[in-house]
Amino acid sequence: MTATGADRDAAGTEVARRSWWWWGRRRSVVLDVTLAVASALECGLEGVGFAREASVPVPVGVLFGLVVGSVLLVRRRWPITVVLVSIAVTPAEMGFLMGIVGLYSLAASEVPRRYTAGLAGMSTVAVYVVTVVRMRQDVAEADAGQADFDPSGWYVPVVSMFMTLGLNAPPVLFGLYIGARRRLMESLRERADSLEQELSLLADRAEERAQWARQEERTRIAREMHDVVAHRVSLMVVHAAALQAVALKDPQKAVRNAALVGDMGRQALTELREMLGVLREGTPVASASSASPASSVSSASSASSDGVAGGSSAGVPLAAVGRAAAAAAEAAAEGEGPCLDALEGLVEQSRQAGVVVELVVMGERRRYGVEVERTAYRVVQEALTNVHKHAVGAEVVVRLAHREGEVAMQVENGPSDGAVAGAGLPSGGNGLVGMRERVSRLGGVFVSGPTEAGGFRVSAVLPVDRTV
Incomplete structure (x- = not known):
């Protein structure tokens, strides 16, 4: 020194x-x-x-x-x-x-x-x-x-x-x-x-901020992957179980269930492809050698997961990966995604899986920011996924309220039907955590817990700065 x-x-x-x-x-x-x-x-x-x-x-x-x-x-x-x-x-x-x-x-x-x-x-x-x-x-x-x-x-x-x-x-x-x-x-x-x-000192602080940005980006990507994969695959598993049960008894119903499974799989692949496309656009060229988009995404993801200052993966410095992750997050936030208009289709998919779902919309429909609409959609999606996993055969009520300066959503299900066999879906315990993080990130309020009737209720309120 x-x-x-x-x-x-x-x-x-x-x-x-x-x-x-x-x-x-x-x-x-x-x-x-x-x-x-x-x-x-x-x-x-x-x-x-x-x-x-x-x-x-x-x-x-x-x-x-x-x-x-x-x-x-x-x-x-x-x-x-x-x-x-x-x-x-x-x-x-x-x-x-x-x-x-x-x-x-x-x-x-x-x-x-x-x-x-x-x-x-x-x-x-x-x-x-x-x-x-x-x-x-x-x-x-x-x-x-x-x-x-x-x-x-x-x-x-x-x-x-x-x-x-x-x-x-x-x-x-x-x-x-x-x-x-x-x-x-x-x-x-x-x-x-x-x-x-x-x-x-500034270099140390910059490295801390870069590490925080990488951690935040890893959390965001994991949350998006969980929301996309968990819901679609849960419905696919439910339909596959129904297909197995009625394959010999009702061939026509088995054909419909098979078509639904195919539709769910294609939708899941489409959303995953869009997400990976955003990451590809945010990843800079790391070396003179040509590399495929998939390998670039893999290198960026592995470098972000390492979190070691000064290291590299496939020729990509961690600082460049951090900048690419931040650019990907911004592009994903500004890009198109699921919105409140798609809630009817989301509810219909659960109905086709055999779940009794009622959608109640209160207030005049308004257009909100992309982040607000995406977060509201993901909260309802994850709540319905939890119903498929933990409350088989329960009746569900989805409420959406458009208020002055905020939008509120609530998904409440009754007790599960013990006579209906579950599909044996695994649970990582990250669904409620992801919903709470999404809502808190926008300055909203998230509440979840069991009801007196033996069911479960998920409620969220998101502030709305301006309509678009």
Whole structure:
């Protein structure tokens, strides 16, 4: 994991506390040692003239210059000390390199700006005063015989000011620039680290949303498959049982039952084909090799079932499969499907299977959204399927009410007839769960439970936003 700027600063501070050496890189050590040696040699040579003027032994002046010049070695750790030493030795006319580098180091460091301005001002005043005094002496000695030239006029102060600014201003300005640039780079680095963390969090959230979308799509497909297959196959099984019972006794009735079984099977295949067609349209081309629509649907379904981030199935990335599933769900929601107009045919199919079903419609028929009509149809369909499975021979009443702002449906059956043999249909226990999920998804109310007469009642109310 990449360390942030704060972590690096903390690490550098901790290293400085544990060790006397404060340099972070080897080249910094080499640079500072080189500058310190050059400054010591300069101050040592300048110490010869200082010793003669101060009437002290030359070795003492040289040694003093070497010691003063070597102070530049600590410019990164104590820049204020370097600047103060350079100001102190300014009257001795030594330490010019130390003064320039010291001002630069002070301006580029994290020392408060008021200290930098104060020390830079002190250094400027010291250099200016020494320069003025030295220039007056030099001009007085050089032009002692010229009566028309006065060195105490404008010449010496102006030239001294230019020389002073030329020595002090460039290192201070350059140091301020380097310090600001360093702080900007550190800020950009910290911002980049922060953005990297935010992008990582966004990627995790996107993966969670994609996984949720895949799970939601798997649930929707399973619900549609259950509604389509369970009802049609249940009726087929009921008719097949009736066909087996009357095949020898009533050949004409057996022929009618066989035709009904064929019709049910064709309807089931048609609905399954439409559903798989929607999935094919929502599945992108995954590879350059050609693949059949059926294999594309199979690959998309298996990849969605895996739910493993970053995996693939038949060359289809899970992210693409998630997008295809979402597109398939949207296309299925917007496409045509069973509606309330088909309830009469649905009830008639149950009647042909031998179930006594009464359809009661209340209120004026209106057109609703595709999702509302499909959900209402599926609720009635699943309730009738449960009657075929669990209440053989029971009488059923299907009520549909068109109200202001909502549509309500209720399927109520009486107790099953013990004298009628059941068809032995299996039950997965997902019918009521699927109905509740469908109704809740649209913001409706779903209630189911046994009645006092020994039957069972399923009721649902769906809100209607607008008619179409």
